[in-house]
Amino acid sequence: xxxxxxxxxxxxxxxxxxxxxxxxxxxxxxxxxxxxxxxxxxxxxxxxxxxxxxxxxxxxxxxxxxxxxxxxxxxxxxxxxxxxxxxxxxxxxxxxxxxxxxxxxxxxxxxxxx
Numbered sequence: 001x002x003x004x005x006x007x008x009x010x011x012x013x014x015x016x017x018x019x020x021x022x023x024x025x026x027x028x029x030x031x032x033x034x035x036x037x038x039x040x041x042x043x044x045x046x047x048x049x050x051x052x053x054x055x056x057x058x059x060x061x062x063x064x065x066x067x068x069x070x071x072x073x074x075x076x077x078x079x080x081x082x083x084x085x086x087x088x089x090x091x092x093x094x095x096x097x098x099x100x101x102x103x104x105x106x107x108x109x110x111x112x113x114x
Contacts (some may be wrong), residue, residue, distance in 0.1 A: 026114040027052050029076035033069040034104070035060040045069065051076055052080040052113045055088035068107035074100050 013074075026049040033045050035058075043062070050056055058069045074080040074096035084092035086109045094106055 002014060025052060026050060027076035027078035027080075028052055029078075029098075031076055031080060031111065031113075032073040033058060034071040035069040036067060037062045038064050039082070050076065050111070050113055055112050057086050057110045058108060059077050068109050070107050071104045072096060072106060072108050072111070074098060074103050076113060078113040081112050081114070083110045083112075084108065086110050088112050 007015055028049060031047045035043055035045060037043050039062070043060075045058065047056065047059060060067065060069055068084065072080070072082050077098050079098065080096045081088075082094050082096065084090055084107055088110045094102060094108075096102060
């Protein structure tokens with residue numbers, strides 16, 4: 001009888017352990033930003049399901065090196081902290097709640113999601 005109880009308890013503990021979700025590795029949704037191409041056109045860049053907890057330098061294909069992106073839109077379920085400098089460094093940063101956006105005046109070069 002004890003063996004059955006121990007076996008049932010072990011099976012229940014294993015089921016609970018397997019049912020518990022692990023740590024999230026990505027923010028669900030999309031992060032958008034606008035940038036100017038080297039030809040002078042506005043383009044929209046985006047990241048789908050960006051990694052959480054690590055710095056992401058914003059990619060701007062076809063743009064002049066060193067130009068910042070602008071008008072970020074956080075359409076993820078995580079808080080996005082955007083930085084004026086690359087590698088999420090510097091004192092100039094702004095936090096965007098899930099679903100929030102900023103104006104064209106906010107310049108960004110990197111972002112981290114929490």
